[in-house]
Amino acid sequence: MSKQIQTRRKTVRDIRAAKGATPLVCLTAYTAPMAELLDERVDMMLVGDSVGMVVHGLPTTVGVTLDMMIMHGKAVMRGSTQAFVVVDMPFGYYEGSLEQAFTNASRVMRETGCQAVKIESGAYAADTVRHLVERGVPVVAHVGLRPQATHVDGGFKAKGRTQEEVDRVMNEALAADEAGCLAMVVEGVAEELGRQVTAAVSCPTIGIGASTACDGQILVTDDMLGMFDWTPKFVRKYADLRSEIGKAVDGYAEDVRQRQFPSEAETYNFKGQN
Numbered sequence: 001m002s003k004q005i006q007t008r009r010k011t012v013r014d015i016r017a018a019k020g021a022t023p024l025v026c027l028t029a030y031t032a033p034m035a036e037l038l039d040e041r042v043d044m045m046l047v048g049d050s051v052g053m054v055v056h057g058l059p060t061t062v063g064v065t066l067d068m069m070i071m072h073g074k075a076v077m078r079g080s081t082q083a084f085v086v087v088d089m090p091f092g093y094y095e096g097s098l099e100q101a102f103t104n105a106s107r108v109m110r111e112t113g114c115q116a117v118k119i120e121s122g123a124y125a126a127d128t129v130r131h132l133v134e135r136g137v138p139v140v141a142h143v144g145l146r147p148q149a150t151h152v153d154g155g156f157k158a159k160g161r162t163q164e165e166v167d168r169v170m171n172e173a174l175a176a177d178e179a180g181c182l183a184m185v186v187e188g189v190a191e192e193l194g195r196q197v198t199a200a201v202s203c204p205t206i207g208i209g210a211s212t213a214c215d216g217q218i219l220v221t222d223d224m225l226g227m228f229d230w231t232p233k234f235v236r237k238y239a240d241l242r243s244e245i246g247k248a249v250d251g252y253a254e255d256v257r258q259r260q261f262p263s264e265a266e267t268y269n270f271k272g273q274n
């Protein structure tokens with residue numbers, strides 16, 4: 001008889017129940033140790049394609065591959081038991097056709113064991129959201145500033161500062177909601193627009209550079225931990241790990257050069273003949 005697998009992981013229902021309730025706490029995670037640290041503290045972890053820039057040193061998220069996302073998705077799943085885990089679909093792996101989207105999204109779900117995938121959602125993407133959801137793939141949409149569209153936009157630019165942009169983002173949000181996304185990341189938009197989208201859609205919105213009115217907030221973990229000198233305006237740094245790590249490495253280097261490391265307590269002694 002097969003053993004019943006016990007899981008305390010949050011489900012789509014828990015995430016959807018957050019609409020208009022206590023805001024969802026969401027952060028990115030790319031590795032097992034970070035997932036372990038975040039697991040009890042957050043509702044949702046996103047294995048974002050930001051991994052390409054944060055971990056792999058890429059200039060944008062455009063160079064991220066499906067294999068990279070699957071590798072990091074597996075690590076985050078291994079390191080967690082409770083949080084709802086979403087894996088980003090990288091650029092070029094879901095926009096080509098509905099079949100391409102399902103083949104690749106189902107592979108991500110199957111190989112990582114994650115709870116949902118995220119896709120950046122221009123208006124055209126509503127059909128993709130519907131196609132995936134109808135076939136059993138829960139989808140988090142992503143509207144507003146879409147990092148994968150950076151080459152079309154000419155950089156990482158906030159949205160919703162002109163009426164045309166407001167209308168476009170609102171239409172994209174309504175289309176993804178109507179198509180059945182379970183939640184929606186709203187990134188880099190004017191505060192009023194974040195508020196309006198949240199009021200207009202039935203699913204929870206997760207803001208990043210959007211509005212406190214959103215049904216949750218997400219940040220790139222490395223940004224909020226202070227790992228980078230430059231961060232976007234919307235990042236609040238809750239730690240200064242960059243300088244802490246610099247100090248620690250300076251201390252180690254000094255000890256090594258002065259032959260102060262390792263000490264007696266940090267070395268092994270010969271125990272004599274057997």
Ligand code: KIV
Nearest residue numbers: 028048049050185208
């Ligand atoms: O890739 C990512 O980390 C994201 C967040 C910024 C929402 O999409």
